[in-house]
Amino acid sequence: MSRKPQLAYQPSMWTEKLGDMPDSLTPDQKNHLLSSLLIHLDIRLADLLPFIFETRIEDIRRRAGSFMGYWQARGDSPARFPPAVLYTAWHQNFPKSRDHLHEMITPCAKEIALKESDRIINAKELKIRTKNVTSDTFSTVFTPGRLREFYQTNSPFIWGILETFAASPNRYRKRVERKKAAENWEDVMDQDERDDDPDFDEDDPAAVRSQGAPELPGFSRDPDMAILISISAMTFARNRATNLLPTICGVFFKIEGTSSRVVRMLSNIGLSVSSKMVERIKENISDDAIRRARTLMKSGRPFVTVFDNLNFYLRKHQQRITNQNESLNVTNSAILGIPDEGIDVKKALNLDEHLKRRGQRKNARFQSDILPTPADGEYLQKAFKFIIAEFIVRYTPGSDKWEGRAAMLEKITAAMPHDEPLTPTPTDSRPFGVFNVNEGSKRGIVDLLDEIRQRAQMDTKQWSEDELRILGGDWLTSANIRAARRDRRDDETPMECLEYGQEVSELFHFALQATEMLMRTHYGDENDVQDPTSIKAHRGLVGRSWNINSANYSAAKSMSRHSLIARVLHIAMVFNRFNQWSQLETWRPTLEDVYAIADHICKNFTSQESMSKAREAGDDWNTHDRYFIRDVLLFCEFERAVSYADAPSILRVLRYWCLAFRGAGQHNYARECAEILLKWKYEISPELKKLLSRAWFVNRWGKEGCWIAADLYLEQLNLLVKRVFIAQGSGVTADYIIKKGSACVETFRQVSYLVSRYFGNPDRRRKSKELSFKEDLRVLVEDMERHQLHKELQKRLVPDMKAKTPGVSAIFDVMAKGAEIWQDGKWSEFLKATTYDEAEGYPIGFEPDANEKNEENIVYLAPGRVTDVLGEEDVAGQGGIGGGCEFDTGEEAA
Structure with a gap:
C-alpha cells in the first residue's frame, strides 16, 4: 500500500529551532518572516506557486483548495474569492506586466x-x-x-x-x-x-x-x-x-x-x-443516377424495369383566360437488380426457349388451375391462426403488462407458415428517371420501351434479341403490352413485335384493388342501417370521414384492419365469457390460451362450414361478419407474404382473389389473377419463375420481414417527384423533371434523412395515435357486445333494398359468386382470348366483358373506387404493401 507524500521538513523542526516565537507574531510579521526565508533560500515565486498547486502533499493541497474556494460568508468583500483579490492587486500594482502579458497572449491566440x-x-x-x-x-x-x-x-x-x-x-x-x-x-x-x-x-x-x-x-x-x-x-x-x-x-x-x-x-x-x-x-446527380442504372443494365446481371404513369395537374388553382390549366402526363421508371444466387440466368432469360412455351395454357382447367385446392385451404387456415394470435397478443388492452409478451410474439412469428420466402438481401434499386411519354396506351408503351432502350444506350439488337426483358407495372401496363404485342404480331423485327418483353403485374396495385373489393363487398348499402357488421356502421362509430365515393387507400385499409382486430377481441371476450372491456384489461392469458382462441375463431368464423351454418340459420349479421373476417384475414396474409417475399404464398391468395374480384365486379384484375396463375404454371420455365418471384419485391435494408412490392417502391419515388421534391411555379415542366427532379430523388431522400436525423427531428405523434387507436377498438367492441354478435345464432335479416320482393337477403359470398361467373362461360372466353396459337399467332381483342360491371346485388356497390391519387399515408407505410402504420387512420393524406 503506497504512502501519502509528506513534507521533508515537519513543523516540529521549527518548534525546536524557534520555540514558541511564531505564536506571538502578528500575521504581518509572519509574512515578513516567510518572505525573508524565501529571499534567504533564493526561491522564485515561479517555482513556488506551481509546487503549491501541483503537489500531492495533503496539508498543502488543503490550503491551496481553500485559497481557490468561494466564501459566501464574507459578504460583499472581494475576499469571498481569494484569486480575485490577487488578480486585482496584480492589475493595480503591475500595469506594465499586465500590458506585457496581454501583448504576449493576444498575438499567440491570434496566431x-x-x-x-x-x-x-x-x-x-x-x-x-x-x-x-x-x-x-x-x-x-x-x-x-x-x-x-x-x-x-x-x-x-x-x-x-x-x-x-x-x-x-x-x-x-x-x-x-x-x-x-x-x-x-x-x-x-x-x-x-x-x-x-x-x-x-x-x-x-x-x-x-x-x-x-x-x-x-x-x-x-x-x-x-x-x-x-x-x-x-x-x-x-x-x-x-x-x-x-x-x-x-x-x-x-x-x-x-x-x-x-x-x-x-x-x-x-x-x-x-x-x-x-x-x-x-441536382442535374449532376440526375446524370449520375442514370449512369448507375445504365451500368446495371449493361452489367449482364438480371434486372427488372418498373415503370408507371405520373400525372401532374398544372395551374389548377391559377386559371385565367391566358393561363389555362393542363395535365402533364409522364412516366417514371426504375431499374431493380434481381438477386441471381442459385439461378442459371442465361437459361432463365433465353428468349427462344421462352417463346417456345407460348400457347401451353390451352391445357388449363378451371377446377385444377384456378379454384383453390384443399392444400391452399389448410395453409391459409394455419396462417389465419397465427395472424389472429398476433392480433390478440399485440392489441389486447393491457397486453403490455403481460408477463413474457415479447417471447409470445417471437414464438408466434417463428411459427408463421411460409412456402418459399426469400433470403433478406438489400435490393440494388436505381431510379432511371422520368420519360416524357404517357404509357397508358398501346402506342405509349411502344414509345416508352424505345425511349428506355435509347436512354440505356443499347441498339435494337442488344435490347430485343439478346435476352428476355422483364417489365413490371400495374394491370394496365401488362394489358397494354399484351395488346400491343397482338397488334404487332406481323411486324418483321423482334423490336417491333415486342416479343422480347415479359410483363409482370406488380403486387401493390393488387392490394389497391383488394381494398376496393373489401369496400364494395362489406361497406354496406347507403340506404340501409340494419347491419351493424358493415364497414359503414363501424366507420360511423369511430368517426372516420374519408370520402366513400373515392376511398383513400390508407384509410380504407386502416378501417378494415381495425374493424377486424375489434372483432377478434370481441370473440376473445365471448370465448372467456367476458361482457365488459375492462375485463380484457385485467386478463392475463398464456400463449396456449391465445392459441385456443385463435383455433376457435378459425373453426367457427373463417371456415366454409361456419359460414354455411350462419347462412342456414338466417343470421345475416353473423354471416356477413364471417365473410368479412375471412376476406380481411386473406388481405393480411397477402401483406405478410409480401413482407417476407413469399411468392408461392402470394399465388395461393391470388387463387381466392381471382374469384373475389369476379364476384365484386372487378373483372380486369380477376382476369389478371388468372393470367398470372396460368403463366406461372404453363408458360414460364422454372429458372425464369425464380427470377420473376424475386422481381416482385424490394428490400431497402436487407432485413427479414422488410420486403415491399416493387411497384410500391416506384410509387414512393413518384410521391417524391410529385409532392416533395417538385419544382415551384413555372419550373414544373417535363424537361425540368427529367433533368433535375426524378432520377435524383433517391439521393435527395438520403440527404433529407441524414440531415434531419443528425440535427434532430423526432416524431412524437405515435403515443397519441396509439391511445386513439385503443379507444376506437373499445367503441367497436362495446357496440358488438350491445348487438350480441359472435354469440348464439338467431334470425336477423339484412334486406336487399333493390330487390322487388321483400325478405331477400343482401348478404352473399363474393367468392362463391365469382366462381359461378367464371364457370358460366367466362372461363372459356378468357382462355380463348388469351391463348397463343402457333398457326394464327396471338388472338385479336380482349375478353368481351373486360370492362363490364357485375350488377348483382352485393353489400356495397354504389361508391366508385379506391383512388389512384396516392399520398404519403398510402405509400410510405411500414407494411409490405403500404398504407401507413398500424395506428394510422389514413385521413392525414385524404
Whole structure:
C-alpha cells in the first residue's frame, strides 16, 4: 500500500529551532518572516506557486483548495474569492506586466486561430466541386457527424473557445442539474424560458441532441450544432470553396421546398450555397443516377424495369383566360437488380426457349388451375391462426403488462407458415428517371420501351434479341403490352413485335384493388342501417370521414384492419365469457390460451362450414361478419407474404382473389389473377419463375420481414417527384423533371434523412395515435357486445333494398359468386382470348366483358373506387404493401 507524500521538513523542526516565537507574531510579521526565508533560500515565486498547486502533499493541497474556494460568508468583500483579490492587486500594482502579458497572449491566440483557420480552408475534405458530386458523395462525404470530428481534430483551439461560450452552464442549468433528481422538470424550469421554446419536449429535453453529442443537462438545444454552424459559416465567408456544410444545407433546404429568397438570404450569411449551385448539383446527380442504372443494365446481371404513369395537374388553382390549366402526363421508371444466387440466368432469360412455351395454357382447367385446392385451404387456415394470435397478443388492452409478451410474439412469428420466402438481401434499386411519354396506351408503351432502350444506350439488337426483358407495372401496363404485342404480331423485327418483353403485374396495385373489393363487398348499402357488421356502421362509430365515393387507400385499409382486430377481441371476450372491456384489461392469458382462441375463431368464423351454418340459420349479421373476417384475414396474409417475399404464398391468395374480384365486379384484375396463375404454371420455365418471384419485391435494408412490392417502391419515388421534391411555379415542366427532379430523388431522400436525423427531428405523434387507436377498438367492441354478435345464432335479416320482393337477403359470398361467373362461360372466353396459337399467332381483342360491371346485388356497390391519387399515408407505410402504420387512420393524406 503506497504512502501519502509528506513534507521533508515537519513543523516540529521549527518548534525546536524557534520555540514558541511564531505564536506571538502578528500575521504581518509572519509574512515578513516567510518572505525573508524565501529571499534567504533564493526561491522564485515561479517555482513556488506551481509546487503549491501541483503537489500531492495533503496539508498543502488543503490550503491551496481553500485559497481557490468561494466564501459566501464574507459578504460583499472581494475576499469571498481569494484569486480575485490577487488578480486585482496584480492589475493595480503591475500595469506594465499586465500590458506585457496581454501583448504576449493576444498575438499567440491570434496566431493559433489563424493557423487553424488556414488549415480548415485549405483542407480538400471540405471543398465540394459541383462537377464531382455524385450519388455516392452524400453517403460518404455529406455526413454532418464526419464534419464535426474534422473540426474538433483540426481546430481544437477555435472549437474550445466556442464550446466554452456555447456550452458553459448558466445559473438556470446549474440549478436544473442540482434539483432535477428531486423535483419535477416543470417546477425547475422558469416559465419565461418554457414560453421561449414552444416545441420544447418536457419529457425528453435531449430529444433534439445530435448523434454522438455529450450529455449536457438542461440544454434543450445541442451546443455542438451551434459550434458546427459557426465555424462553417466563418470559414465559408473567408473562402467560399470551403463549402461542405453550406452545400449540405443548401441541398436540404432546396429539396424540402424552401423558397429561393430564403435560400439566398441563408447564402448571404454563410449557411447555404446559392440556388444556382444547388440546381447544378441536382442535374449532376440526375446524370449520375442514370449512369448507375445504365451500368446495371449493361452489367449482364438480371434486372427488372418498373415503370408507371405520373400525372401532374398544372395551374389548377391559377386559371385565367391566358393561363389555362393542363395535365402533364409522364412516366417514371426504375431499374431493380434481381438477386441471381442459385439461378442459371442465361437459361432463365433465353428468349427462344421462352417463346417456345407460348400457347401451353390451352391445357388449363378451371377446377385444377384456378379454384383453390384443399392444400391452399389448410395453409391459409394455419396462417389465419397465427395472424389472429398476433392480433390478440399485440392489441389486447393491457397486453403490455403481460408477463413474457415479447417471447409470445417471437414464438408466434417463428411459427408463421411460409412456402418459399426469400433470403433478406438489400435490393440494388436505381431510379432511371422520368420519360416524357404517357404509357397508358398501346402506342405509349411502344414509345416508352424505345425511349428506355435509347436512354440505356443499347441498339435494337442488344435490347430485343439478346435476352428476355422483364417489365413490371400495374394491370394496365401488362394489358397494354399484351395488346400491343397482338397488334404487332406481323411486324418483321423482334423490336417491333415486342416479343422480347415479359410483363409482370406488380403486387401493390393488387392490394389497391383488394381494398376496393373489401369496400364494395362489406361497406354496406347507403340506404340501409340494419347491419351493424358493415364497414359503414363501424366507420360511423369511430368517426372516420374519408370520402366513400373515392376511398383513400390508407384509410380504407386502416378501417378494415381495425374493424377486424375489434372483432377478434370481441370473440376473445365471448370465448372467456367476458361482457365488459375492462375485463380484457385485467386478463392475463398464456400463449396456449391465445392459441385456443385463435383455433376457435378459425373453426367457427373463417371456415366454409361456419359460414354455411350462419347462412342456414338466417343470421345475416353473423354471416356477413364471417365473410368479412375471412376476406380481411386473406388481405393480411397477402401483406405478410409480401413482407417476407413469399411468392408461392402470394399465388395461393391470388387463387381466392381471382374469384373475389369476379364476384365484386372487378373483372380486369380477376382476369389478371388468372393470367398470372396460368403463366406461372404453363408458360414460364422454372429458372425464369425464380427470377420473376424475386422481381416482385424490394428490400431497402436487407432485413427479414422488410420486403415491399416493387411497384410500391416506384410509387414512393413518384410521391417524391410529385409532392416533395417538385419544382415551384413555372419550373414544373417535363424537361425540368427529367433533368433535375426524378432520377435524383433517391439521393435527395438520403440527404433529407441524414440531415434531419443528425440535427434532430423526432416524431412524437405515435403515443397519441396509439391511445386513439385503443379507444376506437373499445367503441367497436362495446357496440358488438350491445348487438350480441359472435354469440348464439338467431334470425336477423339484412334486406336487399333493390330487390322487388321483400325478405331477400343482401348478404352473399363474393367468392362463391365469382366462381359461378367464371364457370358460366367466362372461363372459356378468357382462355380463348388469351391463348397463343402457333398457326394464327396471338388472338385479336380482349375478353368481351373486360370492362363490364357485375350488377348483382352485393353489400356495397354504389361508391366508385379506391383512388389512384396516392399520398404519403398510402405509400410510405411500414407494411409490405403500404398504407401507413398500424395506428394510422389514413385521413392525414385524404
